[in-house]
Amino acid sequence: MTKHGLITGAGTGIGAAIAERLAARGTNLILVARDADRLNDVAHRLRAAHGVDVLTVPLDLSRPDAPADLVERLTGIEVDVLVNNAGVAHVGTAAATGPGRIRAMVDLNAAAVAETTARFLPGMLARGDGAIVNIASTAAYSPAPWNxxxxxxxxxxxxxxxxxxxxxxxxxxxVVAVSPGAVETPMNPGHVRGKRQPEQVADTVMAALDGRAPAVVDGRLNAAQAFVFSRVLPTRTASRLIGRFFARMAASRN
Ligand SMILES: NC(=O)c1ccc[n+]([C@@H]2O[C@H](COP(=O)([O-])OP(=O)(O)OC[C@H]3O[C@@H](n4cnc5c(N)ncnc54)[C@H](OP(=O)(O)O)[C@@H]3O)[C@@H](O)[C@H]2O)c1
Structure with missing residues (x-):
């Protein structure tokens, strides 16, 4: 039976690259993000290249009712692979980022991921088959001042x-978390040493789907860095070092 993969944030960057890899495996797709035109462009490309069915669902996942709305819109469709990829970032101090942006970031990056997982997981468990990939970040491995x-x-x-x-x-x-480091996407423009491409992250996601680890870091250098920052250095030292990096990034963007 043909599988269905649901990818959030699939209109650009890492999400679009994951959509491409899943389509190449013959997976029918459901693409979710706010911008309908960008989703339709990706859908058009994947239908033409891989002959898969692609449904687009324009939706703001930071809205509290969005995950429930999504499940309702997909009534009758079994989701076999769920990729919670949609996310936003804003570098700067917490005070400068401000309460509205912080709330929207937490609603999308954390609450929507947990709720969407909880809404699709029971069906997968009942069928005894399925996969959930949640896109985290190497930023998850230590507190990050200025981010x-x-x-x-x-x-x-x-x-x-x-x-x-x-x-x-x-x-x-x-169920697996995949953590990219810096990746060349609209979220992260400009030069960063060791920056990777969305297609490389998509390959890591495919390997993670086929593997057994509960958490995977994309790229050897990123994995080594995450290990050092979370397991070797004292938290205060690690966060000061990371803070310097994000403070420079914030200064260059403002
Ligand atoms: N790029 C990096 O350096 C990097 C590093 C580590 C982790 N990540 C993570 O990788 C994931 C993908 O990011 P990316 O780098 O590929 O950035 P991106 O190209 O900006 O993609 C983010 C996607 O999320 C969607 N999105 C944003 N707000 C949304 C909302 N409220 N509701 C629904 N969809 C929303 C965007 O589409 P719309 O604007 O159309 O909604 C877009 O398709 C994110 O979770 C990010 O945190 C990125």
Whole structure:
């Protein structure tokens, strides 16, 4: 039977690259993001290249009712692979980022990921088959001054996903967090040393789907960095070093 993959934030960047890889495996797709035109462009391209069915669902996932709305719109469709990828970031101090942006970031990056997982997981468990990939970030591995709410939202995604991965062991449902470092996408323009491409992250996601680890970091250098920052350095030292990096990024963007 043809599988259905649902990817949030699929109109650009990493989400569009994951959509391409899943389509190449013959997976029919459901693409979700706010911008309908960008989703339709991706859908058109994937139908033509891979002959898969692609449904687009324009939706603001930061709205509290969005995950329930999404499930309702997909009545009758079984989702076999769920990729919670949609996310936003804003570099700057928490004070400068401000309450509205912080709330929207947490609603999208953390709350929507947890609720969407909780809404699609029971169906997968009942069928004894399926996979959920939640896109975190290497920022999840240490507190990140000048990017505090983003890193905290991704730490939530990492912790939540690792826990659900244990809860679902032996059920036939695969749950994994994938953490990219810096990736060349509209979210992260400009030069950063060691920056990777969305297609490389998509390859890591495909390998993670086929693997067994509950959490995977994209790229060897990023994995080494996440290890050092979370397991070797004292938290205060790690966060000061990371803070310097994000403070420079904030200064260059403002
Ligand atoms: N780029 C990096 O350096 C990097 C590093 C680590 C982790 N990540 C993570 O990777 C994921 C993908 O990011 P990206 O780099 O590919 O950035 P991107 O190209 O900006 O993609 C973000 C996607 O999320 C969608 N989105 C944003 N707000 C939304 C909302 N309220 N509701 C529904 N969809 C929404 C966007 O589409 P619309 O604007 O049309 O809604 C877009 O398709 C994110 O979770 C990000 O945190 C990125």
């Amino acid at each position: 505090a709410a983003y890193a905290a939202s991704k730490a939530f995604v990492l912790s939540f996903t690792r826990a659900v991965a244990v809860e679902t062991e032996g059920t036939g449902v695969r």
